[in-house]
Amino acid sequence: MSLECSCEACELKELFFKNVSTDQLNSLCSSRIERNYSRGDYIIEEGRYIEDFIYLKSGLVKLFVTNDNGKEQILSFAKPFDFVSLLSLFSQKKYSYSVIALEESTTCNISIANVRNLILENGDFSMSIIEKMNTVSDAVIHESLEIRRRNLRGRIAYVLLHFADDIYGKKDFELPVSRKEIAEYIGMTTENVIRALTEFRKDGIIKIYGKLIEIVAYEKLKQISEHG
Amino acid sequence: MSLECSCEACELKELFFKNVSTDQLNSLCSSRIERNYSRGDYIIEEGRYIEDFIYLKSGLVKLFVTNDNGKEQILSFAKPFDFVSLLSLFSQKKYSYSVIALEESTTCNISIANVRNLILENGDFSMSIIEKMNTVSDAVIHESLEIRRRNLRGRIAYVLLHFADDIYGKKDFELPVSRKEIAEYIGMTTENVIRALTEFRKDGIIKIYGKLIEIVAYEKLKQISEHG
DNA sequence: ATCAGTTTATGATATATATCAATTGGGGAG
């Protein structure tokens, strides 16, 4: 039985289910569903019932809300090891935000009833999930405050550094989002996002080839992010 | 023994410890400390080690962060039944925000080791604390997004309605914060907060007597909050 | 009671950001 469960070999097992017994893992495993998404696919739709605990095995996604006049506000970007359904998993019945894949992405979905049972019977697992939840919500709140206290240039610098440092781990990368999406993330207009990027390019801080960004003057960018 | 525990009679017991056995409650009770704070007192100081699980029995507090240049950003206001130390309780060792009493406030503090033990041994309690955590962080994130998508007037309207509807439950109340603190909450300058309030007064939407605010045209204020 | 410091308030001005308009280029649907 235990040999048949592919969760045993999952690289994310240690991260999240290290305190789960083999029996419990097998139970999770039998009910779990893995899903693949292409760029642009909805993984979670705002307003839908929360039925699964979802975590991202690979790829990159954006979390966002849509307000009455159809405008989108991006909450956060999430990469593997982030638990995209974690924010409001048990606070309410319906999702209060949507999630869309920015790259080819794979999720592992576990029925929420199973997770609930695991919480009820396994204290170590509870502790682990609480820590993860706190970490995720802390990060989202922190991010929001960081963005809010910056001006346009500071926000753009912050976002570029976020992609370079936290998401891709290198100074040159392909932007997984449009200028418009950056605008929706930092709360400014698309035109001004473009203008700031152009300014950085003209100042020799970054190079731009369409979606490709290369950070040339990393320290300078850091300085702009920190002191405007 | 159980008769001596004042937690048995605490009006917040049902809200948070309904799934806790009498023995467990007594254990919590013996280690708990109740603290009183006056307006302006620090309840939590950013950077301090998280040693207690803290909830607000009475009063009103503000949660805020201080950035490098000494400016404060207010995250949220919390009233009784809110769990002020809940945001990052288990995500890290130190508080990433401060909490100050805005009115006479009383907290109940329980050692974090006790709460941790309770999580490990009591699944229902775990479930309950997870729901509370999700609710608190959801609210803070939601609040932040709501504020962000409004202009100055909309933000001020939103804040006034927040105090009237969510905090005081009536249309006339004494502002528990300065104009400067409102500014720190909505991310605008003090002068512009004052100007917007004055505008609302001149338009007959509110009456102002120093800190006393009376909402005269509630629907109008609602409309400004929703559509600028 | 007085002084110092902060809060509230208002006006004038500067600055940042949004809006509107026009152009170019690319990607997807048919």
Add this chain to the structure above:
DNA sequence: CTCCCCAATTGATATATATCATAAACTGAT
């Protein structure tokens, strides 16, 4: 392959908000 829509870009202008300056009212401390 072509058409059309959307993304990216740039410029001109409008608007919102910040900044600076000033003053009155209030608050707390001595």
